[in-house]
Structures are given as C-alpha cells and as structure tokens.
Amino acid sequence: MIPLPGVQAVADHGALHALLGQRRLEEHLQAALGEFTLGGDPSAGRLWFASTTDPERRVDTRPHLVASLAPGPRSLLWGWAHPQGTGTAAQRLRQLGEQHGIGELTVPEVPFDTTATGPELGTEVMDAAHVVAxxxxxxxxxTPYYVAPIGGGSVMVYLLEGVPLRPFDLGLDGAGIGSALMEASSTDLRASLLGLARHTGLGVRQDATTVEIADARGSRVTGTCDEQGRLTGLSMHLVPPA
Incomplete structure (x- = not known):
C-alpha cells in the first residue's frame, strides 16, 4: 500500500459516502445504458458513458480533475497543478490541507514511497487512487467519482458532476453498509459512518462504545466500538420508502 497518511486521514471520513455513491452510479448506468463504454472530450470538459448497443444513449458528466497518479515518476500530481486541471475539487482539497496543516494536500506533487514493481505497483496505484477519490x-x-486509466499504469481521478443519481436513502442503501465498510478506502470505520451521516443529513447519536445514524422514517444503523474506537459490530433496522 502506498502510504499517503495525510490524504488517508481525510479519506477516512468520506470513504463510505464515496463508495455508496459508486454503487448508485453503477445502478444508474445499468438501468440507463446496460453495457457501456467511456468516452470524453477533454477540450470541452466533458466525459460520458455510452451504451455499447446504442451509442446515442449516453450519460453526460462534467469531470473535475482531482489528481493524476503515475507509476513512472512514482508520484501524485494534484489537479490544481496539472495542465488539464479544471473545476474546484482539487482546490477544495488544497484549502482543507492549508486549514488543517496537511502537507500532502498543499504541495503540487507528492512522491510515492513504495518498493513495489510491475503488477503490484499497478495495484497500489489504483488503491491509492480510490483513497484520493x-x-x-x-x-x-x-459523488460519484471515476478513476480513468490513461496508459502505462497511470490514472486520473475525477469527480463527476451532473450525473442524475437518486439521493441516498438509508432504508434502501443501509443493507449495503456492512459490505461497503469492508470495501471502503478507510482505516477508521467509525469516522466513515459518521461522515456518511454528515454528508447525507442523517441524525447521529454516539458515545464511547456506540454510534447510531438514523433517518426521519425510523431507519437506523448502529455500530459498536471497542476501547480504541474501532468498529466491532453493526446492527440495523431499515424502513424502505412507502
């Protein structure tokens, strides 16, 4: 794993919200397009997903470049320092870094500290890209985001604006929180659960050993924690929309 401790500390809070957004993106694209391919026009600031059976059917997005990661120089280049950088996403990260003294977010390029080579390095680059996202x-x-391979093992991380995702719904999406916590790019699962609540407007109740998130319909997800604050169990009561 490529160590990016400053980036990871921020990612911990957004990882669950990010992954559940990716699941809703997949749901939307499958319903709208079935099998699809990716296309884009960088000069126009557009990226789209098009049906493989009917290219006229497509979902257009406005991509915001967050960062590029390259195994050659073994470095991450933030979007605000990239020649193709557009949008405010990378700038928001830079501002957050300045606010909290996170050096990795405020320098244009961050070198990779890894000895991995070949396919292992490629896997580490992709894992790091999801942390950045x-x-x-x-x-x-x-949300959502997209990690785009650009050749030679390099990738670009984009946030996608304009995708008509359905809003997060705890009654519908809560059943997937357990598996999402295991898949999410997070080293602090409690922080990820609280981050989801903050981003989606859910209520929160917590103490030293539990954290509960809930919506107005009565759906709730409760996590139990050990003495180090690590999530050790999850229970839920979900009320789907009428």
Whole structure:
C-alpha cells in the first residue's frame, strides 16, 4: 500500500459516502445504458458513458480533475497543478490541507514511497487512487467519482458532476453498509459512518462504545466500538420508502 497518511486521514471520513455513491452510479448506468463504454472530450470538459448497443444513449458528466497518479515518476500530481486541471475539487482539497496543516494536500506533487514493481505497483496505484477519490468526496461532498486509466499504469481521478443519481436513502442503501465498510478506502470505520451521516443529513447519536445514524422514517444503523474506537459490530433496522 502506498502510504499517503495525510490524504488517508481525510479519506477516512468520506470513504463510505464515496463508495455508496459508486454503487448508485453503477445502478444508474445499468438501468440507463446496460453495457457501456467511456468516452470524453477533454477540450470541452466533458466525459460520458455510452451504451455499447446504442451509442446515442449516453450519460453526460462534467469531470473535475482531482489528481493524476503515475507509476513512472512514482508520484501524485494534484489537479490544481496539472495542465488539464479544471473545476474546484482539487482546490477544495488544497484549502482543507492549508486549514488543517496537511502537507500532502498543499504541495503540487507528492512522491510515492513504495518498493513495489510491475503488477503490484499497478495495484497500489489504483488503491491509492480510490483513497484520493474518497478524500475529494469528503472535501466537496460531491459523488460519484471515476478513476480513468490513461496508459502505462497511470490514472486520473475525477469527480463527476451532473450525473442524475437518486439521493441516498438509508432504508434502501443501509443493507449495503456492512459490505461497503469492508470495501471502503478507510482505516477508521467509525469516522466513515459518521461522515456518511454528515454528508447525507442523517441524525447521529454516539458515545464511547456506540454510534447510531438514523433517518426521519425510523431507519437506523448502529455500530459498536471497542476501547480504541474501532468498529466491532453493526446492527440495523431499515424502513424502505412507502
């Protein structure tokens, strides 16, 4: 794993919200397009998903470049320092870094400290890209995101604006929180649960050993924690929409 402790500290809070946004993106694209391919026009600031059976059917987005990650120089270049950088997502991360003294978010380029090579390095780059994306989701509240391979093992991380995702609904999406916590790019699952509540307007009750998030219909998800604050159990009562 490529160590990016400053980025990871931010990503912990946005990781669950980010991953559940990705699931709703997949749901939307499957319903709208079935099988699809990715296309784009960087000069026009557009990225789209198009049906493989009917290219005229597509979902257009406005991409905001967060960062590029390259295994050659083994570094991360933030979108605000990138020649193709557009939008405010990377700037929001930079501002957050300045506010909290997180150096990794305030320098244009962050070197990778890893000895991995070949496919292992490629896997580490992709894992780091998802951490970067989760940090951007935390900084902006915007979902979904897309990690775009650009050749040679390099990737670009974008936040996507304009995708008509259905809003998060605890009664519908809560059943997937357990598996999402295990998949999310987070080292602090309690922070991820609280971050989801903050980004989606859920109520929160917590003490030293529990954290509960709930909506107005009575759906609730309750996590239990050990003495170090690590999440050790999850229970839920979900009320789907009428």
């Amino acid at each position: 989760a940090a951007a989701v935390e900084a902006t509240g915007l």
